[in-house]
Amino acid sequence: MALNISQLKGESKHLFFVMPDIRILFEKNRAWSEKMLDRDSEFFHDLSRQQAPRYLWIGCADSRVPANEIVGLKPGELFVHRNVANVVIHTDLNCLSVLQYAVDVLQVKHVIVCGHYGCGGVRAALYQEKHGLIDNWLRHIQDIHRKHTSVFQSMDDEHAKLDLLCELNVIEQVENVALTTVVQDAWARGQELAVHGWVYGLDNGIVNDLGITIRSAEDVDATYDRSVQELYRRYVASPTSQ
Numbered sequence: 001m002a003l004n005i006s007q008l009k010g011e012s013k014h015l016f017f018v019m020p021d022i023r024i025l026f027e028k029n030r031a032w033s034e035k036m037l038d039r040d041s042e043f044f045h046d047l048s049r050q051q052a053p054r055y056l057w058i059g060c061a062d063s064r065v066p067a068n069e070i071v072g073l074k075p076g077e078l079f080v081h082r083n084v085a086n087v088v089i090h091t092d093l094n095c096l097s098v099l100q101y102a103v104d105v106l107q108v109k110h111v112i113v114c115g116h117y118g119c120g121g122v123r124a125a126l127y128q129e130k131h132g133l134i135d136n137w138l139r140h141i142q143d144i145h146r147k148h149t150s151v152f153q154s155m156d157d158e159h160a161k162l163d164l165l166c167e168l169n170v171i172e173q174v175e176n177v178a179l180t181t182v183v184q185d186a187w188a189r190g191q192e193l194a195v196h197g198w199v200y201g202l203d204n205g206i207v208n209d210l211g212i213t214i215r216s217a218e219d220v221d222a223t224y225d226r227s228v229q230e231l232y233r234r235y236v237a238s239p240t241s242q
Contacts, residue, residue, distance in 0.1 A: 056098070166199055170199055210231075
């Protein structure tokens, strides 16, 4: 049915003027499709035949962090789960379902938890900002902050505090991934699988490896403790015990 502008009144007329803003996405989609076909005429044919990524990316939902683009991978090469502040919770069936499918079905070799500096969710948790329903989700990051209270109290630089909490959050979520039944069961049956922690820099586009990689159930505690102590050494003059 054609849209008659003369029939639109009040808020309905406002909706009409919003619509072109949505339509432009279809134009951009067609332009992108044509560009991909110009590069490789079989691109979509090959992509549709199978999904065989080697990596699962658990990242933040922030629109400035496009997972496959920042690591230079094509669609189909990176399996992705995103949520606010890249949190992995043992009761989050959405995240756990993605993890289980990636590990058990796709047989990925690497799970990457990637946060980013300047994360709004981490900032809200650090300063206990109130945003409504999401405050309950960010409570998990506030718990991480409380766990390391003595370190934060020894710091004066607010920017450094935010960076530290972004990194501690990643390390905590790497441990959470490693402790899931999905990953524990995979290791128990001898499946090759590594869990990594990275942080992405919005100001330079560079991914920072936090140096935490867990490859077995036996490595979880020692690797976690070593990674946290390394952060302490970087951010404070004298490492502070938890």
